Amino acid sequence: MPMVRRRLEQKFILKELLTQGFVPISQFRMKTKTGWYAYIITNQKVCGEHYIYPEHFAHDCRANKKGYRFISEVFSGIGQEGYTRIYYTAYKNGYAK
Numbered sequence: 001m002p003m004v005r006r007r008l009e010q011k012f013i014l015k016e017l018l019t020q021g022f023v024p025i026s027q028f029r030m031k032t033k034t035g036w037y038a039y040i041i042t043n044q045k046v047c048g049e050h051y052i053y054p055e056h057f058a059h060d061c062r063a064n065k066k067g068y069r070f071i072s073e074v075f076s077g078i079g080q081e082g083y084t085r086i087y088y089t090a091y092k093n094g095y096a097k
Contacts (some may be wrong), residue, residue, distance in 0.1 A: 014047045016080050022051040031056055032089045036063035038071040043085040053058055053078055059088055 022042075026049075031037050038059040043050045058068040072088055078084070 007069050010047050013080055013083055014049045016049075017042070017046065017051050017083075020078060021053060022079075023054050025050040028052050028054045030087075030089065036091045037068070039043075039087045039088045039089075040071075040075060040084055042079075042083050044083065046083065061088075085097055 025041065028053075031041055034045060036058065038057045039052055039055075040057070042049075042050050055073040056063075056068055057074065058064040058066075059071050075086060
């Protein structure tokens with residue numbers, strides 16, 4: 001029999017995200033023109049708004065040379081399982097292929 005995960009209430013997910021440092025996506029400006037950056041964002045609206053971790057991460061060597069941390073180093077420790085994803089600025093619609 002497969003395991004079924006119970007969805008937590010939105011207010012508990014929001015509290016966990018806020019304690020980790022997430023902010024509403026309207027309060028943080030992403031760098032989208034160059035396409036070298038990656039961000040950790042929620043994959044669905046939580047309490048009516050998307051949330052983002054307020055740090056620019058690198059997903060290739062050009063942004064890493066500028067001093068940004070690689071996204072793969074920190075993604076496993078940030079966010080709530082099942083509610084966060086990586087948004088890449090270099091790929092169409094934010095998904096790496």
